[in-house]
Amino acid sequence: MQLFRIILAIVEFICCIALVVSVLFQSGSKQGLGAIGGVSESFVSRTKAKDLDAKLRKLTIAISIVFIIVCIILNIIALGAGV
Numbered sequence: 001m002q003l004f005r006i007i008l009a010i011v012e013f014i015c016c017i018a019l020v021v022s023v024l025f026q027s028g029s030k031q032g033l034g035a036i037g038g039v040s041e042s043f044v045s046r047t048k049a050k051d052l053d054a055k056l057r058k059l060t061i062a063i064s065i066v067f068i069i070v071c072i073i074l075n076i077i078a079l080g081a082g083v
Contacts, residue, residue: 001077001081004077005074005077008070008073008074008077009074011066011070012070012071012074015063015066015067015070016067018063019060019063019064019067022056022059022060022063023060025056026056026057026060027053
């Protein structure tokens, strides 16, 4: 059980670093508050954002789901072990 906790902690650390990197690589929104209503979108900005930003967004979502699952599993193990 101790080896399993160590492996999960390593996976959690790797997910944490990958999550930070994937968020930092995403381009920022330059549209301001107009983006809430979709007012300042143009065709060029929509097609450009579909390339790398869409892939990074999906990667960020996947990494965050794995991170949350690993955190929950580690907490369940810690509660069961009485740590």
